[in-house]
Amino acid sequence: MKISTKVECGIIALIDIAIHSENGEAVAVSSISKRQNISVKYLEQILVALRQTHLIRGIKGFKGGYVVARPANQISFQEIIDALDITILGDVDAGGADDTSLLKATIQESLWDKMTAYLRQFCTGITLQDMMDRYRRMRHLCTISDRCCCKQYLTADKTPGGGVGISAAFSFNQTASNQILDEPSDFYRKISEYFILKKMKQ
Template structure:
C-alpha cells in the first residue's frame, strides 16, 4: 500500500486550505500550488474532484478560489482518500467464494489489513495533520536555537 502522488498532492493542498480556514478567505490555485510546490494544472483537476466530493467549495470572482466545505476537524483522511481513490472497506462477491483455500486465506488477511488501514485513516483529520506539522516546526526551531 502506497500513497499515490495524486492523494499526496491533494492532502498537501487541503492542509494549506486548513491552515487558512479561520480567515474565511478563499485561496486561489496558484497560491496553493506555490506554497506546496504542486503543478497548477494538476492541482486544478484535484481540487475539482474534491469539490465534487463535497470536501471543498469554490467561490467565483476576482477574490474567488477554494475553501474547505466543513471545519478541518470534521474532514478525515479516509474521506479525502475515498473521494480521490475510491477506497472500499466492504467485502466483494469474490471474497465470499474464494477460488482456492489458499486464496481465501490471503484474501482474509488482506481484508483485515484494509480494515485496519481504514480505521487509522478515519482517526486522523486535517486539523490533526496541521497540529502535527506545527509541532514539528516547533521542534525544528528549538533544535536550531
C-alpha cells in the same frame, strides 16, 4: 509505501487550504502552487475531485478561491483518501469471485481483509484538524531544532514568518522524527508493510 502523486498532492493542497482559510478568506490556486511547488494546472485537476466529494467549495469573485466545506475536525482522512483514490482503502480480492481455493480464502479473511479494515479504521480516526496541528508542531520543532525530521531540505512557506513547507513535513525520516517527536512511528511501519504486501500479491 507507494502513493500516487495525485493523492500526495491532493492531501497537501487540502491541508494548505484548511490552514490558510481559517480566517475566512478563500485560498487561490496560484497561492497553493507557489507555497507547495505544484503546478496550477495539476492542482486544478486534483481540486475537482475534492470539490465533487464536498470536501472543499469554491468562492467566486476577485478574491475567490477555495475553502474547506466543513470544520476540519469533522473531515477524516478516510474521506480524503477515498476522494482522491478509492482503491487505496478498498477491499483486496486476492482470488476473485470464482476462486474456490480454501487456502486463498483463509489468507483473504485472515490477512487482507483484516489489514484493510485496520487501515480504514486508522484513517477514519485521523482528522484534517489533527494533521494541521501536527504540521504546525513539526514546523515549530524544526524551527527551534538544529536537526530536521524531514528527508529533504525544508522549503520556506510564502507566508508571514516563513516556516516549513507542508510537502517537506510529510517526508519523514523515521529515526530523526522519533528523536524529536514524542509520537510512535509504528503506524508508518505498518502502513509500509501493508502496501508492500498488497503490491506483491497483484
